[in-house]
Amino acid sequence: xxxxxxxxxxxxxxxxxxxxxxxxxxxxxxxxxxxxxxxxxxxxxxxxxxxxxxxxxxxxxxxxxxxxxxxxxxxxxxxxxxxxxxxxxxxxxxxxxxxxxxxxxxxxxxxx
Amino acid sequence: xxxxxxxxxxxxxxxxxxxxxxxxxxxxxxxxxxxxxxxxxxxxxxxxxxxxxxxxxxxxxxxxxxxxxxxxxxxxxxxxxxxxxxxxxxxxxxxxxxxxxxxxxxxxxxxxxx
Numbered sequence: 001x002x003x004x005x006x007x008x009x010x011x012x013x014x015x016x017x018x019x020x021x022x023x024x025x026x027x028x029x030x031x032x033x034x035x036x037x038x039x040x041x042x043x044x045x046x047x048x049x050x051x052x053x054x055x056x057x058x059x060x061x062x063x064x065x066x067x068x069x070x071x072x073x074x075x076x077x078x079x080x081x082x083x084x085x086x087x088x089x090x091x092x093x094x095x096x097x098x099x100x101x102x103x104x105x106x107x108x109x110x111x112x
Numbered sequence: 113x114x115x116x117x118x119x120x121x122x123x124x125x126x127x128x129x130x131x132x133x134x135x136x137x138x139x140x141x142x143x144x145x146x147x148x149x150x151x152x153x154x155x156x157x158x159x160x161x162x163x164x165x166x167x168x169x170x171x172x173x174x175x176x177x178x179x180x181x182x183x184x185x186x187x188x189x190x191x192x193x194x195x196x197x198x199x200x201x202x203x204x205x206x207x208x209x210x211x212x213x214x215x216x217x218x219x220x221x222x223x224x225x226x
Contacts, residue, residue, distance in 0.1 A: 032214060034214050034215065036217070041222075042219065042220075043203060043217050043218055043219035043220050044155075044203065044205075044217040045217075046214060046215070046216060046217070049213075049214035089154075089155070091155075091215075094157075096168065098160045098167055098168035099145065099157040099160055099168060099170075099171070100145070100157070100205075100215055101157065102147075102154050102155040102156075103154060104153070104154040105154065
C-alpha cells in the first residue's frame with residue numbers, strides 16, 4: 001500500500017532563500033509523481049509532473065527530482081518570494097495506477 | 113478550456129439531508145477522481161470513475177456515499193443522511209486516457225453540515 005510522507009511539515013524562510021522540500025514514498029512501482037500547491041481555502045494547482053521514466057522536471061524557479069529506487073522526491077525552490085507562501089503537496093500513484101496518494105504537505109512561509 | 117468545474121463551491125446541509133456534489137472534467141478527459149480533505153488532514157482518495165463505470169472505490173465509505181459518472185453530464189458524488197463528520201472539502205480531479213499525464217483538480221466543494 002502506497003504511503004507518502006513529507007518533511008518538514010512547516011518551513012519559514014526569509015525572501016530570497018533557496019529551499020528544498022522532501023517527499024518519500026513506500027512503493028516504488030509508481031506511474032508518476034506530482035507536486036501541487038494549495039493556497040488556504042483554495043484548490044490544488046499542479047506544479048510539476050514527473051513520469052516514472054524521468055529523473056527530474058523544471059519549471060521556472062522550481063525543480064523536482066525523482067529517485068524511484070530510494071523512494072524519494074525533492075522540490076527545489078530557488079530565490080523564494082513571499083508569493084510562494086502556500087502548502088506544497090507531493091502525490092505518488094498507487095501500484096494499480098488508479099489513484100494519487102498524497103502526503104500531508106509542507107506549509108511554506110516566506111517573509112519579506 | 114475551463115478546467116475542472118465543481119459546483120457548488122459551498123454547500124450547507126442539515127444533519128440527515130442529502131448532499132449532491134457535481135464535477136465536470138476538463139474537455140477531453142474521460143477519467144474522474146474524487147478526494148476528500150478533512151480539516152487538518154491530507155487529501156484522501158475516495159473513488160475513480162470512467163464514463164458509466166466505477167474503476168476503484170476503495171476509498172469510499174461503505175455506507176451513505178455513492179458516485180456516478182454518466183454517459184452524459186457531470187460526475188456526481190452523493191452523500192445521503194449527512195452527519196457533522198462529513199463536513200470537509202471535496203475535490204474532483206480529471207485526467208486524459210493514460211496514467212502518465214497527471215491530474216488536474218477543481219476548486220472543490222466545501223460541505224458544512226449543521
